[in-house]
Amino acid sequence: MPLVRVDIHQNPDPTFAKRIGEQIYAALRSCIDVPEHDNFQILAEHDRQHFVYDPQYLGIQRSEGVVFIQITISEGRTVEKKQLLFKTIAESLHAQLAVRLEDVFINLVEVKKENWSFGNGLAQYVT
Structure with missing residues (x-):
């Protein structure tokens, strides 16, 4: 259910943004129990x-x-889970991609479940 947007300066490494996304997805899975394939x-x-x-x-x-x-x-x-997520993302980007901790800016936007449609014009989380 998360939708992640990552914005960076243009990077000479064409894989850099994708690798950032991989670290974020791993943190989402481990810290807030995002299911597999919800990426x-x-x-x-x-x-x-x-x-x-x-x-x-x-x-x-x-x-x-x-x-x-x-x-x-x-x-x-x-x-507490949100704080763990922020810390895990920052630390993994630092450890895996040498992103400075000071350079990890995260904004978490929470919405009600009825505000999602994953396709077909349906709100899949509405019961």
């Missing part, structure tokens, strides 16, 4: 003029390697 992602790369961020908002020193991650999920997870 929907939009991976986008942007040139410098179309990628705007504050390099020091809240005292966090961001670099040009900043990764924006927006995850839309059904509501209902505990604060």
